[in-house]
Amino acid sequence: MFTLSFDQKILGRFSRFLGPDQIVTDPEQLDMLSWDALSKGRLHPLRKPDVAVPLCVVLPVSTREVREIVLLANEEKVPIVPYGGGSGLMGGALSIKPGIVVDLRRMDKVLEIDSEARTATAQAGVVLEALEKELNKKGFILGHDPWTLPVATVGGAISTNSMGYRAGIYGSMGEQVMGLEAVLPNGELLRTRAVPKSSAGIDLKFLLIGGEGCFGIITEATIRTFPQPEQRALHAVLFESFEKGYKAIQAIFARGLRPALVDFGDGDDEFQGGAVLYLAFEGNRQVVEAQEKLASSICDQAGGRRLPQEKAERFWRNRHIIARRFIQNRRQRRERGMDGVYWDWIHVALPASKVLPFRKSAIEIIKRRRVQLQESGLWIQPELFSMRLGIEDEGANNAQLALEETVDELLRLVQKMGGSMEYTHGVGVKLASLMAEEHGYGIEVMRRIKQVLDPNNIMNPGKLGL
Ligand SMILES: Cc1cc2nc3c(=O)[nH]c(=O)nc-3n(C[C@H](O)[C@H](O)[C@H](O)COP(=O)(O)OP(=O)(O)OC[C@H]3O[C@@H](n4cnc5c(N)ncnc54)[C@H](O)[C@@H]3O)c2cc1C
Structure with missing residues (x-):
């Protein structure tokens, strides 16, 4: 007797409510969308995730279609991975079990710009730069301005609580969210x-x-937006030392x-030993001028x-x-670090009083472990500290392990000093094993909420340590 394979059965069910151009099974596309911007060279060699080829990629255009997809996945107990721009750096959008990738990029409509309320309502798959351009036409800006403005989506940026170049006055993407609509793992619709x-x-x-x-x-x-700034003042200032x-x-x-x-760092080759501060003020002209003057004198x-x-x-x-x-080089980026030159970084949040003591101890750890410190820096606030580390294999084959053990030691030290191990890129699979130390009983609270909303554990399982 002829029986349908599991994959064919799922595809057959999708084709009842999705058009043929909304279901992708081309192996090259499946491979591309099984991965995000995490490089293999940044993984701990003893904690590499299993990577699976997705059963298919689906491209919904409406909330109704997203609901149908989630309900079907629940019935068939197949995992789902939501996918935006695929620019996440922690492996949050990696397929680690054969499942369904829900690519939201066809949900790309800016639904409303309310000039009086200074808000924009957009579908989750709108690319940030497209939203920015629509807002500019009406005299507004998005405010959220990450490096990845041309590729990251509204949904992906909210899901990672991402931060951009002007977050000092406009806040992180999460802080800009006024309300949202989401399909929960059980198929119910949540509207805040x-x-x-x-x-x-x-x-x-x-x-x-x-x-x-992981939760829907x-x-x-609906996102808070801001008037086009009247003026922007930019400064680059060199200091003798980081301190x-x-x-x-x-x-x-x-x-x-x-x-x-605030973008401050000691990695500029032109000024070895020194540290360069890029400072920007923007907004109302008089306010910018007054702030700029005072900052310059400081x-x-x-x-x-x-x-x-x-x-x-x-x-x-x-x-x-x-x-x-x-x-342009998404695919090559995945293999980065596999040629024997490894690099990784930490982006941590610490009480301002602990930043310099942490930096000092971190430098000692890095030296002891024979890893190279390429840069230490701050972004947006004095509390948000980063370090870029590198190491070359030189035939010893244990360089990646040495680098990742160093990263782990640094992140654990941050946690011990009352800080948080990551302030902008999320957790994904990369930092999942440190979530229990990060949250204590809080991780149990997250697990229980997830169990209630997602009893079949279909919604991006294995991410966030859940
Ligand atoms: C070169 C480079 C520079 C970067 N610069 C910055 C930066 O300046 N600031 C910063 O914060 N980050 C930066 N990042 C990281 C990345 O751009 C951000 O994390 C971004 O917010 C991810 O958005 P995305 O649409 O690409 O999401 P994806 O990578 O597709 O997904 C990220 C996570 O969100 C989930 N997700 C996606 N869409 C949805 C949805 N609709 N509903 C629920 N879950 C969803 C995914 O499952 C995944 O877990 C950079 C990355 C690169 C490669």
């Missing part, structure tokens, strides 16, 4: 009210903000100034030397170049 503040119980949008698709699929969001620059940044915040951007007093204006302008102009390159 698009208001700036409510005290009517727990705000359930936080199940989805930073949820990496975001289908729509001196850090003190200046702390003083800027202590005086109540709110730079849109930097002068701390021994900062203003660099040519063109350096600051170039930095700003080029901020999305790396993402445009990523669009």
Whole structure:
């Protein structure tokens, strides 16, 4: 007797409500969408995830279709991976079990721009840059401005609670969300009210903000937007050392100034030993001028030397170049680090009082483990600290292990010092094993919520340590 294979059965059921161009089974496409922007060289060699070829990719165009897909996946007990721009760096959109990739990029409509409310409502698959362009036509900006503006989607940015170059005044993507619509793992529809503040119980949008698709699929969001800034002031300032620059940044915040951007680091080859601060203020002209003046005098007093204006302008102009390159070399990026030159980074949040002590201890750990420190830096706030590390194999074959053990030791030290192991890229599979230490009993709370909403564990299983 002829029996349908499991895959054929699923495809047959999808074809009842999706058109042929909404179901992808081409092996090359399946391979491409089984992976995101995580490089293999950044994985701990003893904790490599199993990667599976998806059964298929589906491309819904409406919330109704997303619901049908989730209900079917539940009946058949097949895992689902929500997929946006695929630019996540932690493996949140990796297929680690054969399942259904739900690619949301055809849900690409900007549904409403409400100029009076200063909000935009968009489907989850809208690419951030497309939303930005629509808003610009009406005199507004999105505010959220990550490197990956040309590729990341509204849903992906909310699901990772991503942060961009101007987060100092506009906040992270999660902070911009007023309300959202999502299909929960059991197929029910959750709609939270698009208001700036409510005290009517727990705000359930936080199940989805930073949820990496484990608690549902975001289908729509209403986002706070901002008027086009009248003025932007950019500065590049050189400090003799990281510590001196850090003190200046702390003083800027202590005086109540709110730079849109702080980008500070000691990795510029042109100024070895020194550290360069890129500072941006934007918004109302008078406010920008007053903030700029005060910030300049603080930097002068701390021994900062203003660099040519063109350096600051170039930095700003080029901020999305790396993402445009990523669009061209997605596939190669996956293999990065497999040629014996490994690099990885940490982006951690610490109390401001702990940043310099952490940096000092981290440098000792890095030296002891014979790993190279390429840069340490800050982004947006003095509390948000990063380090880029590298190592070459030189035939010893244990370099990747040495690098990843160093990363683990640094992240555990951050947690011990009261900080958080990641402030912007999420957890995915890369940091899943550290989630219990990060959250204590909190991870159990997350697991129980997930069990209730997702009894068949179909929604992006294995991510966030769930
Ligand atoms: C070169 C480069 C530069 C980067 N720069 C930045 C930066 O400046 N700031 C920053 O924060 N990050 C940055 N990133 C990381 C990445 O761009 C962000 O994490 C981005 O927010 C991911 O959006 P995406 O649409 O590509 O999501 P994806 O990678 O597709 O997905 C990310 C996670 O969200 C889930 N997901 C996707 N869509 C939905 C949905 N609709 N509902 C529920 N879950 C969903 C996925 O399952 C996955 O877990 C960078 C990445 C690269 C490669």
